[in-house]
Amino acid sequence: MFATMGALGLAPTAQAAQREQPFRALSGSDFTLTGRGAAKVVVLGGGIAGLTTAYELGKAGYDCTVLEARDRTGGRNFTVRGGDTTTDLHGNRQTARFADGHYMNCGPARIPQWMVTLDYCRELGVPIEVFTNVNADAYIYNESTGMTKPERYRTAKADVYGYVSELLAKATDKGALDKELTATDQEKLVEFLKGWGDLGDKMTYQGGDFRGYSTVPAAAGTPGVLLGDVPSASEVFASGVGRYFSFEFGFDQAMLMFQPVGGMDQIPKALTRAIGAHRIRTGAAVSNITDKGSGVSVTYSQGGRTRVIEADYCVGALPPNILAKIPHNLGTGVQTALEAITPSSAAKIGLEYKSRWWELDHRIYGGITETDQDVTHIWHPSYGFHGERGVLIGYYNYDDDADSYAKLTPKGREERAVAVGVKIYGEKYRSELASSFSHHWRQTPHLEAAWHDTPGGPDDARYKPLNDPTGRVYFAGDWLSYTDAWQHGAFSSARKAVTALHARVLSS
Secondary structure, eight states: OHHHHHHTTOSOOHHHHTSOOOOOOOOGGGGTTTOOOOOEEEEEOOBHHHHHHHHHHHTTTOEEEEEESSSSSBTTOOEEETTOEEEOTTOOEEEOOOOTTOEEESSOOOEETTSHHHHHHHHHTOOEEEEOOOOTTSEEEOGGGTOOSOEEHHHHHHHHHHHHHHHHHHHHHTTTTTTTSOHHHHHHHHHHHHHHTTOOTTSOOOOOTTTOEEEOOOSTTOOOEEOOOOOOHHHHHHHTGGGGGGGGGSTTTOSOEEEETTOTTHHHHHHHHHHOGGGEEETOEEEEEEEOSSOEEEEEEETTEEEEEEESEEEEOSOHHHHTTSOBSSOHHHHHHHHHSEEEOEEEEEEEESSOHHHHTTOOOSEEEEESSTTOEEEEOSSOTTOSOEEEEEEEEEHHHHHHHHTSOHHHHHHHHHHHHHHHHOTHHHHTEEEEEEEEGGGSTTTOOSEEEOTTOTTSGGGHHHHSOBTTEEEOSGGGSSSTTSHHHHHHHHHHHHHHHHHHHHHO
């Protein structure tokens, strides 16, 4: 329909075409009736936003070239397997020694059901499997509050919910909610609290099977032994375990969640195949962007040589902190906007073990252990169950904690992370270790960020030069979305740029 309108001279003007429009997949037939030809586009950055831009434009026959400074596509979608080598900005060189079939996702590792990322997995033929984001049998360990041993997530939740229910039920019984709720409402509330908090007949919390068992129920003669030593309400609230429960209610964290089978980088690999590897130039670091009015000229270095590529349009899909370092003639508005977006730190370490002792000894299959220690999160793998080996994420931390680990040698990072893990899991956390690999995003060449802080949000007026085209240069990235740090943001931003660019070409 849009192409037909163009042929009749009814397509929107170039000015109108620049306004945001709903995304629809492009097609070569868009140009059939217009007599126009698809343009040449240079895409800066081979991360998810850049690859998506080239992939979607390619459907309509655009001549796209992707310039990627690293030796692989994917950007922050980076999966490490045995034999992979990296060198960080501190000069630390590492080569992963993970066994075949094992890996760590250094960047994105989970996908909520509502994100467009899953649509691309379906379209590109990338198989997915469940990622266990919340596990009742994973641990919580808050040493700073006086905890001397870890507690199961289910036990902590039962105690917190139990005492909150008891206190609210008592407040209801004493008439504290008479002004807010009718008598019928209060009856329904108490009925809910009794089940939610596992309260007894006297509406008090005394523990129960929600907490778990020290001896699990089995055959006749083994009815099971409930966990004893129920702490007081004061002890439960003082432990701080309740701070973790809101996590699972987050719109972007709620189960079910998914991951691509074989590693998150199956997504950029599929995009690369769909685009055509011949259209992607790796090891190509951009050094200048010039809008010429009638086109765009981009200078880059590759293989020790300086090269120039001319195109009708350009889409800048590099991280904003990297784009801000590249000379350009796009004006102070663009530069000021790029500099206003600041990079954030995050890091992970993969610990490969000779056995899956967390399954064998702790009965933990996937999920995340939470702690107030500087490792922050410990992830149990959601693949390879009952295998001989496995890779734990020994820390997934941010900001000062991530920067602190980054200053250590890879061996120092391993030792520090393992020392924390021993407190939670015991000596096998050290004795069964086979190898490790650590990755810190602020120290990763050509990226230097895990994600970004966009003050005021991407629709703030200061980012208008990035949301609208500057001459023939467009911008795309998760940092121009409301889901920064998620691939969904990169996909969505790329589709927005593609829609605007395509409408402009059809109407010009």
